[in-house]
Amino acid sequence: MTGKGHRLTGLGAAFIAAAIAKIAGLDVFLQTVSALVAAASTSLPDWLEIPYYRKGVRTGSLIKHRTYTHWPWFWVGLIYWAFSIKGPEGAAMIGAATGALTHILADAPNPIGIPWIHPRQRIRFGKKGWWRSGRYETVLVSLFTVFGVSIWVQVNPDNVFAQGLTQLTQESVKQINVVLQPLVQNFITHLSSYVNF
């Protein structure tokens, strides 16, 4: 994923971080802190590598690219630890780790892959990875945003905004069903006209 793509996943990351903060028992203010830190942390794993630039182009980094800072279990551990720390520090840890995990997941399908098991050993999906960095960004960002918002709605069923969204989703699903049902029925009738018993 490109830098712009990573930044745009910040919206989905913010909703997920707010949901995790709520599960951790943090108040609405700290949930917001987690959300803001998450939105700002979706490039954190690349920055933590301490990259060098020559004429604006990344030429290398102190920590080898996509190794330690892209090891998901470090960030998962940080979230786990934040649950016992709580307070503003816990909120910041949840935000930073959620942003970083979002970044790592977005990197995972690329040809280089990410270190799923050993922090220095990158593993790719399939022979060449699923797709190159920069492909399907709009789709991926949209899906991730929908995913983040739906997690947040699940965790906050009493929130007015969440209730509105749930109603809207149910209504759209109903409308889609109304449109699809006759089409599917026609299709089945059409198919069965080919079958002779």
Ligand SMILES: [Zn+2]
């Ligand atoms: Zn990266």
